[in-house]
Amino acid sequence: MKNNWMIRLIAILVFLFLIIPLLIIVVTSFGEASAIQFPISGFTFDWYKVVFKSEAFMSSFYVSLGVGLAATLLAIIIGVPAAYLLARYSSKTNAFLNDFFLSPTLIPGMVMGYAIFQLVVVKFxxxxxxxxxxxxxxxSLPYVIRLVGSSLQNLDYSIEEAAWTLGYTKFQAITKIVLPNISSGIFAAFMLAFINSFNNIPVSMFLTGPGVTTLPITILNYMEFNYNPAVSAISTLLMLLTVVLMYLIDKTLGLSSIV
Structure with missing residues (x-):
């Protein structure tokens, strides 16, 4: 019994350690002062108006949105077939490919960003x-392969074999039987990959250029010369977007499947 209380106490302390800084950001976004301060003096929504009227914030938002959607769609197009092959055909080569596809999640972000910069900017x-x-x-590709692969592993392989015995070709079995049954996994993979892309800093830091800057990089650049509650306001909006998308993932597939 004593151990249970100790575990609960530790869990509560960890939760507070994680949530309090986020709550402070939300609260400071409503402060009237020209600099971020806590506790706040007064209450206003003016800093949210500053965010939506800022050309830099809005243009970089659309860049992040467009890049995130394009990269995620490509990741789905490439990742779903790759996940199917890795899940259905086991071999030493597939084991190596599975580790290879997941390697971007293990390499430090700055190292990955610099490597991609050398390839796509310097080389090509x-x-x-x-x-x-x-x-x-x-x-984004590793998240798609992991989530879709997890959905495929939970799908009974016998339903494909049953489809073949009924005259379906392999392609028909995949498109008409497999894909509809793993649609929730594909949707969750899309959402998680998009969140990862939209909020990314290390890779974007190396690849952004004049007139084409993602929102997280714009926020960092803004903070170099401005320390007002507009930073808290845009951060709060990003947190809200992430929470909504994670809620959708939890409802479609369950967060336990990606932890």
């Missing part, structure tokens, strides 16, 4: 927008 000299999409595709 692609445009900033193309480089961002390719870079975010590389870091």
């Amino acid at each position: 000299q692609w445009s900033v927008l193309t480089s961002l999409v390719i870079g975010h595709l590389i870091i």
Whole structure:
């Protein structure tokens, strides 16, 4: 009994340690002072108006949105077939490929960002927008393969065999039987990959350029010269977006499947 109380106490302390800084950000976004301070003096929504009226914030938001959607769609197109092959055909080569596809999640973000920069910018000299999409595709692909692969492993392989005996080709069995049954996993993979892309800093830091900057990088640049509650306001909006998307993932697939 004593051990249970100790575990609960530790869990509560960890929860408070994680949640209190986030709550402070939310509270300071409503302060009237021209600098971030806690506790706040007064209450206002003006800093949210500053965010939505800022050309830098809004343009970079659309860049992050476009790059995130493009990279995530490409990750789905590439990742779903790759996850199927890795899940259905076991071999030493597939084990190596599985580790290879998941390697971007194990390599430090700054190292991955610099490596992608050397490849797409220095070597191939692609445009900033193309480089961002390719870079975010590389870091999004592991999430798609992991989530879709998890859904495929939980899917009974016998339903494909039953489809074949009924005259379905392998392609028909995949498109008409497999994909509908793992649609929730694909949706969750899309959401998680998009969140990862939209909030990414290390890779974006190396690949952004004049006129094409993602929102997290714009926030960092803004903080170099401004320390007002607009930073807290935009951070609160990003947290809200992430919470909504994670809620959708939890309802479709369950967060336990990606932890």
